[in-house]
Amino acid sequence: MNLTIADVRLTPILVADPPLLNTQGVHQPYTPRLIVEIETADGITGLGETYGDTKYLELARPYAAKLIGRQVSDLNGLFTVADEVAVDSSRVSGQVDVGGLRGVQTADKLRLSVVSAFEVACLDALGKALGLPVHALLGGKLRDAVEYSAYLFYKWADHPEGVAAEKDDWGAAIDPAGVVEQARKFKERYGFTSFKLKGGVFPPDEEIAAVRALAAAFPDHPLRLDPNGAWSVETSLKVAKELGDVLEYLEDPALGTPAMAEVSAGTDVPLATNMCVTTFAEIKEAFTKDAVQVVLSDHHYWGGLRNTQQLAAICRTFGVGISMHSNTHLGISLAAMTHVASTVPNLHHACDSHYPWQSEDVLTERLTFTDAKVTVSDAPGLGVQLDRAKLEFLHQRWLDDDGSLRDRDDAAAMRITDPEWVTPSMPRW
Numbered sequence: 001m002n003l004t005i006a007d008v009r010l011t012p013i014l015v016a017d018p019p020l021l022n023t024q025g026v027h028q029p030y031t032p033r034l035i036v037e038i039e040t041a042d043g044i045t046g047l048g049e050t051y052g053d054t055k056y057l058e059l060a061r062p063y064a065a066k067l068i069g070r071q072v073s074d075l076n077g078l079f080t081v082a083d084e085v086a087v088d089s090s091r092v093s094g095q096v097d098v099g100g101l102r103g104v105q106t107a108d109k110l111r112l113s114v115v116s117a118f119e120v121a122c123l124d125a126l127g128k129a130l131g132l133p134v135h136a137l138l139g140g141k142l143r144d145a146v147e148y149s150a151y152l153f154y155k156w157a158d159h160p161e162g163v164a165a166e167k168d169d170w171g172a173a174i175d176p177a178g179v180v181e182q183a184r185k186f187k188e189r190y191g192f193t194s195f196k197l198k199g200g201v202f203p204p205d206e207e208i209a210a211v212r213a214l215a216a217a218f219p220d221h222p223l224r225l226d227p228n229g230a231w232s233v234e235t236s237l238k239v240a241k242e243l244g245d246v247l248e249y250l251e252d253p254a255l256g257t258p259a260m261a262e263v264s265a266g267t268d269v270p271l272a273t274n275m276c277v278t279t280f281a282e283i284k285e286a287f288t289k290d291a292v293q294v295v296l297s298d299h300h301y302w303g304g305l306r307n308t309q310q311l312a313a314i315c316r317t318f319g320v321g322i323s324m325h326s327n328t329h330l331g332i333s334l335a336a337m338t339h340v341a342s343t344v345p346n347l348h349h350a351c352d353s354h355y356p357w358q359s360e361d362v363l364t365e366r367l368t369f370t371d372a373k374v375t376v377s378d379a380p381g382l383g384v385q386l387d388r389a390k391l392e393f394l395h396q397r398w399l400d401d402d403g404s405l406r407d408r409d410d411a412a413a414m415r416i417t418d419p420e421w422v423t424p425s426m427p428r429w
């Protein structure tokens, strides 16, 4: 068996995305992703997926070149090689991203967001070579299926008029009735029984009303609200008080660990985050201050599946819960998320996934949710197959783009409808 990396193919694509609203603006009609293929000398191919914006492509290209000749089994080496790739300092503002709302941008985090796709691709190839599923390479699954939560968004019916976009059949959701209707569709189509509403879009009272409407329509279903840090400590505490009886957790009500710690000290509602704990360096302060009770891991920016396991172990040590965050992603990532989630003992909350919002994929067969769960594949590797024609189609869309969609920017997308729009300063309310 020859596990030497003989070729690495990087294919940037643009994937259809509905007009989902968040505190920064609205999703663009197409969002960039990067598909990574690693081929061994024996002709076995492993797949990975990550963010496709320019700053990730800039790193992925020189990184890929350095991997030729190495072994797909050398997973630790992926990190040392990444350290040799320079990050352009203009790409690292230390601030929250303009699209994606997933905490600070540091050089290390940018590198890890690239490494993760290669780690997944190496594990996929290694698993195929050994005849073992990825979860077995991670120590073995602890459950046969992983539960996901419905990810509700305020949403327009369509992208702005005159903008090239794909149609979707979800309809609009801009008030409590629309949110409840969307939740019903999620339940009917996928069997989801817990709901997360992306907030920070409308004034808090309107979002409180939407969560109340969900609680009335779906009694005893776990509910979450995530305004991506758009509220002051005072507003966060007010919302926690008003919704405390129905929330499973409140996600990133306020921005940054000090503000989250203040909120946490003033409420019994658990706080979750994918914004103030997004790197290993941020853990100590947040856990010491008891700022968060649940960390939402994301293998993309934590640096892969094995780092996700390490994060879970740290959370376990400190009695902090763990679950999973999601950004727009395709089936390769959902498969990766499902494999690693199946190995985490302390996973007590349904994971987030944007996948139901993505009508397009690069796989021969889409992954499915049955009763809110994705079955953990026992096939070798990730257990998914690349559809090259679909990949080419989505890549052609990326090639045809004039550059305006190649970097996700939710505020720019909002300016098409509202030319005066600027990313709101935080706290917004």
Ligand SMILES: O=C([O-])[C@@H](O)[C@@H](O)[C@H](O)[C@@H](O)C(=O)[O-]
Residues within 6 Å of the ligand: 020, 021, 022, 099, 100, 101, 102, 198, 226, 228, 274, 325, 326, 327, 328
């Ligand atoms: O896709 C979005 O608009 C979300 O707001 C996403 O960017 C966030 O990173 C995420 O889903 C979250 O939980 O904060």
Ligand SMILES: [Mg+2]
Residues within 6 Å of the ligand: 226, 228, 251, 252, 273, 274, 275, 325
């Ligand atoms: Mg969040």
